[in-house]
Each structure stands twice: as C-alpha cells, then as structure tokens.
Amino acid sequence: MDYRNTLTTCTYCGCGCNLFLESLDGRLTGTIPCKTGPVNEGKLCIKGWNVHQFVQSGKRLTKPLLRKNRKLEEVSWDEALDFIASRLKHIKAADGPDAVGFFASAKVTNEENYLMQKFARAAIGTNNVDHCARL
Amino acid sequence: MIDTIKQKISGLLSDASVKGVVALKTANGHVTPCVFQKEDDLDMLSLGDMQASGDTRYPLNKVLITIARQYPDDVFGVLVRGCDERGLYTLYRLNQLDPDKVVPIGFCCPEELAKACECKKPYPDDPVAGEKTKEIFQNRMEEIEGMDISKRFSFWMDQFSKCIKCYGCRNICSMCFCRECSLECEDLVSKGSLPVDIPVFHLTRAMHMADRCIDCGLCEEACPSDIPLRVLYKKTSRIMNAEFGFTSGIEKQEKSPLSMLGPAPDN
Ligand code: SF4
Ligand code: SF4
Numbered sequence: 259m260d261y262r263n264t265l266t267t268c269t270y271c272g273c274g275c276n277l278f279l280e281s282l283d284g285r286l287t288g289t290i291p292c293k294t295g296p297v298n299e300g301k302l303c304i305k306g307w308n309v310h311q312f313v314q315s316g317k318r319l320t321k322p323l324l325r326k327n328r329k330l331e332e333v334s335w336d337e338a339l340d341f342i343a344s345r346l347k348h349i350k351a352a353d354g355p356d357a358v359g360f361f362a363s364a365k366v367t368n369e370e371n372y373l374m375q376k377f378a379r380a381a382i383g384t385n386n387v388d389h390c391a392r393l
Numbered sequence: 394m395i396d397t398i399k400q401k402i403s404g405l406l407s408d409a410s411v412k413g414v415v416a417l418k419t420a421n422g423h424v425t426p427c428v429f430q431k432e433d434d435l436d437m438l439s440l441g442d443m444q445a446s447g448d449t450r451y452p453l454n455k456v457l458i459t460i461a462r463q464y465p466d467d468v469f470g471v472l473v474r475g476c477d478e479r480g481l482y483t484l485y486r487l488n489q490l491d492p493d494k495v496v497p498i499g500f501c502c503p504e505e506l507a508k509a510c511e512c513k514k515p516y517p518d519d520p521v522a523g524e525k526t527k528e529i530f531q532n533r534m535e536e537i538e539g540m541d542i543s544k545r546f547s548f549w550m551d552q553f554s555k556c557i558k559c560y561g562c563r564n565i566c567s568m569c570f571c572r573e574c575s576l577e578c579e580d581l582v583s584k585g586s587l588p589v590d591i592p593v594f595h596l597t598r599a600m601h602m603a604d605r606c607i608d609c610g611l612c613e614e615a616c617p618s619d620i621p622l623r624v625l626y627k628k629t630s631r632i633m634n635a636e637f638g639f640t641s642g643i644e645k646q647e648k649s650p651l652s653m654l655g656p657a658p659d660n
Binding site for chain 1: 412413420421422423424425426427428430443448449451452456459460463464467557558559560561564565614615616617
C-alpha cells in the first residue's frame with residue numbers, strides 16, 4: 259500500500275495556492291488544501307478543489323500531435339520541436355517577426371511565463387505577447 | 394504527550410496488529426496527513442499543532458475511508474481527538490467504516506483548543522495521552538440565538554451571500570462521503586452559475602448534517618468566505634438533541650432517530 263500526499267501548487271491560476279495531491283497506489287484520489295500554505299491558508303476555490311481530476315482525464319493530450327495530410331498524428335517531441343523551430347524561422351524570414359504571436363498560459367508558473375515573453379521579444383523580436391485569460 | 398503516542402503507534406506497527414496508522418507528519422515545513430507503515434518514520438509524527446494548538450488538523454477519518462474502501466480486509470490505526478472519535482462512531486453507524494478494522498489512537502485536546510472550538514467533548518473515550526478537560530459552553534450560538542428573528546434572518550442571509558460555491562465545506566468534511574450529493578442536484582441548486590442559491594445551498598447542507606455533524610470545525614476553517622458554518626451545524630445538532638435526545642457521535646452504538654421508522658421516542 260502506498261498512500262501519499264504530495265505538496266504542490268495549484269495550476270489553475272497565478273495565485274499560487276498550496277495543496278496536497280492525495281494518491282493511493284499511484285492513482286490520484288483527491289485534493290487537500292494545505293493549511294500552512296501562506297497564500298491560501300487551508301482554503302481553495304472550486305477549481306483548486308478539483309485540480310486532481312484533469313491529470314487522469316482520458317481527454318488529456320499527453321503526446322505532441324502534428325497535422326499531416328489534414329489529419330492529426332502523434333509524433334515525437336523531437337519532430338514536433340524541429341517543426342516548430344523551422345516554421346518560426348521561415349515565417350520570421352518571409353514576413354518579419356510581427357507575423358508571429360505568442361500566447362502564454364494561466365496554467366504555468368510565473369517564471370515559465372517570463373521565459374515565454376523573453377523568447378518572444380529577444381529570440382523572435384516581437385511584442386505580440388498575450389495571455390489565455392484574455393481570449 | 395507526543396512520545397507516548399509514538400510509543401503506542403510503534404507497538405501497533407511492530408507486532409503487525411495494524412497495516413498502517415493514519416496520522417499527521419511534518420515534512421518540508423508543512424503538516425501533512427499521512428500513513429505510517431514503518432516505525433523509523435515516526436520521528437516525523439505531528440499532532441497538528443503548528444503555531445497554535447490544533448491549527449493544522451486534517452480530516453484523517455476521510456483519509457481512512459479512502460484507504461479502507463481499497464483495503465477492506467486490513468486493519469488500520471488512526472490518530473483521533475475527541476471530534477475525530479465522534480466521527481469514527483458516526484461512520485461506524487453509517488456503515489462507512491468497520492469498527493473491527495479500526496484501532497483509534499486517542500489523545501485529549503488542551504483547554505485552550507477546547508475553548509476555541511467550544512467543544513462539547515474535547516477528549517476521546519479512551520485516550521492514550523493527555524488529560525480530559527471539561528465541556529465548553531456554546532457562547533457563539535447563544536449570541537446568534539439572542540438576536541430577534543428578523544435580525545437573525547438578515548445576519549444569516551448576509552453570511553450566505555458571501556459564499557463562492559467552492560464546495561470546500563463539503564469536500565473537507567469526513568462525514569460527507571456520499572457518492573451522489575444533494576448539493577449537486579439541479580432541482581435544489583442550480584448548476585454552473587453564481588451567485589449560489591441562498592439559503593437553499595447552506596440549509597440543504599445543514600439539514601443533511603443534522604445527525605452527522607460531529608462539530609470538528611474543519612468546514613469553517615476551509616471556508617474562504619469566513620461563514621460561521623460551525624455555528625449553523627451546532628444549531629441543527631441542538632435541535633436533534635432537544636427533540637430526540639440525540640447527539641451525533643457521542644454514544645458508540647447509538648442509532649440516529651432520523652434513520653428509524655415508526656413512532657417518535659418518548660423524550
Ligand atoms: S463541523 Fe463541519 S466538517 Fe466537521 S463534521 Fe460538522 S459539517 Fe463536517
Ligand atoms: S466553504 Fe464557504 S464559500 Fe465554500 S461552498 Fe461552503 S459555505 Fe460556500
């Protein structure tokens with residue numbers, strides 16, 4: 259028997275509520291808000307309370323998909339990243355950096371979002387940076 | 394106190410009378426619900442007192458239900474305060490836990506915590522550690538009961554209107570184990586919309602807790618809107634006591650009057 263509570267941060271928004279992901283024998287069984295987390299002090303919103311549910315959702319994308327001949331196909335990370343890099347280079351060369359836009363996410367950390375905008379501005383050279391919460 | 398409890402758990406684990414003990418531990422600077430299976434891990438044991446007495450209590454009975462559903466043939470120990478023991482008695486009564494498969498490891502709460510909770514029984518029946526302290530008078534409820542009816546009504550409606558419908562009060566509660574919940578029944582509570590239906594949402598829960606709530610206070614602690622939920626459920630529980638002489642979780646074998654058919658008992 260392997261019962262665990264893994265301390266982590268809610269992925270749903272930028273507040274950073276602390277919670278325990280409860281698991282039994284490798285399967286997530288629930289979410290418990292962390293009382294000693296300074297941000298949320300043992301409380302959560304309805305999204306946080308259900309954060310364990312999407313991890314094991316059958317609908318979740320777990321592998322990169324690439325559209326080939328109008329059909330999405332599973333490909334390796336290497337192939338997906340090579341494709342993205344070559345297309346970004348191509349678009350930038352053909353139409354300029356402002357032909358590219360970057361959408362950051364509420365579901366990642368502050369630091370990851372920082373990295374994203376840095377990449378947009380410094381590597382590609384565009385200020386076209388927006389966020390999924392404004393969609 | 395904690396050393397006596399460690400010894401007790403150690404004994405249970407070493408003679409294999411339990412498969413594990415549901416308790417709390419301190420890890421990474423946080424108190425966490427856990428299951429102890431090895432004696433060596435016991436130096437991490439916590440009783441749920443971080444800054445103040447009992448400020449990091451967690452629903453250990455709920456953890457036990459999760460495990461017992463998966464391992465119905467094994468015996469588990471569980472760390473219990475007075476409230477948790479009332480919870481165990483209630484869960485035995487409602488067939489959610491089998492008393493033959495549970496070894497409670499009880500300890501008494503200090504007076505300071507008993508006062509903060511206004512607890513009617515701040516100790517388990519058979520504590521391993523701590524001194525039994527007295528029942529505390531229910532001041533908070535008297536205060537609200539003392540308001541005239543229209544003031545009291547607006548007091549509660551104001552409180553309920555703060556609700557963000559997080560379902561935390563239900564989710565944290567060890568006595569809320571139903572697979573289908575009335576608070577998700579669309580005939581009572583509208584789905585996918587805010588503000589929450591008041592007072593239906595809160596009164597539905599209060600009605601359902603009337604013979605279940607063991608007054609642990611975890612719901613109120615989990616409520617992001619600081620709604621005095623515990624007082625609300627103390628009230629329904631007081632009605633149960635006045636009408637039927639019943640208080641949830643006090644007597645181990647007692648059946649709930651709400652689950653009996655036939656004429657009302659005499660008292
Ligand atoms: S006090 Fe709240 S969390 Fe505890 S048993 Fe009653 S309703 Fe459930
Ligand atoms: S915990 Fe408080 S805010 Fe959340 S649903 Fe319950 S009463 Fe409403």
